[in-house]
Amino acid sequence: MNALVSLSVQCAYLWDFGMIGLQDSSSLYAEVVNMRVSVKISDLSNGGCIGSIFGGQSANNCSIQNTTVAQGNISTSLTSNNVGGLIGNLLNNISLFNSTITKSIVSGANYVGGFFGSQNQNTTVIDSMVDNVNISGQSVIGGIIGVSWSKLYLTNVKIQFVRIQGAGSDFGVVIGQNQGGTFSFTNSISLNNFVNGMLQKNCTLLNSQPVSGC
Numbered sequence: 001m002n003a004l005v006s007l008s009v010q011c012a013y014l015w016d017f018g019m020i021g022l023q024d025s026s027s028l029y030a031e032v033v034n035m036r037v038s039v040k041i042s043d044l045s046n047g048g049c050i051g052s053i054f055g056g057q058s059a060n061n062c063s064i065q066n067t068t069v070a071q072g073n074i075s076t077s078l079t080s081n082n083v084g085g086l087i088g089n090l091l092n093n094i095s096l097f098n099s100t101i102t103k104s105i106v107s108g109a110n111y112v113g114g115f116f117g118s119q120n121q122n123t124t125v126i127d128s129m130v131d132n133v134n135i136s137g138q139s140v141i142g143g144i145i146g147v148s149w150s151k152l153y154l155t156n157v158k159i160q161f162v163r164i165q166g167a168g169s170d171f172g173v174v175i176g177q178n179q180g181g182t183f184s185f186t187n188s189i190s191l192n193n194f195v196n197g198m199l200q201k202n203c204t205l206l207n208s209q210p211v212s213g214c
Helices: none
Strands: 003-008 014-017 020-023 030-033 035-040 044-047 050-053 057-060 063-065 081-084 087-090 094-097 100-107 110-113 116-119 123-137 139-142 145-148 152-160 163-166 175-178 183-186 188-191 203-205
Touching: 081 100, 081 145, 100 110, 110 123, 110 175, 123 139, 123 145, 139 163
Parallel strands: 003 035, 014 044, 020 050, 030 057, 035 063, 044 081, 050 087, 057 094, 063 100, 081 110, 087 116, 094 123, 100 123, 110 139, 116 145, 123 152, 123 163, 145 175, 152 183, 152 188
Antiparallel strands: 014 020, 014 050, 044 087, 081 087, 081 116, 110 116, 110 145, 139 145, 139 175, 188 203
């Protein structure tokens, strides 16, 4: 059964906040299925529909539409780090299947991504899409992941009509900043995406192709 959850929060400097705040290592496996979320979060760190994840996870059939994950007061300085449309901070392996974020806004200070803000362990994304999403912040902003510290596997993933905007440095259609991770891309494409107002070339993501090539 699909569930529609509407969550509106106005408070300052939250950590590990979302529909699920913190999934810790006491659970070796957790599953999120058929999730539809409309959420507005103000001044958060480690924030998204799920704030932080520690245990090995599987997320399936997640649909995030017309959603804002951002600071409520944009007139103040950005303070939110590790912000993702789905998960703010990945601290253990995750597999994401058949999931979409579309017509949404994801905004923070640093380490901001369409699906994940910061990724510290192996991440697999299969049959999923980031479509028509505005992603913004100061630095380290990516269409899939803000900052990557480990392996990323993409299979049948589409990134399209994504607008990435930042005032600092390190922006990418797939990953904002790579801190030593390796990549495996299969049958995944980037179409009609913009970084700081500049149209990026359309391409098929291949194992041998640097992320910066798109």
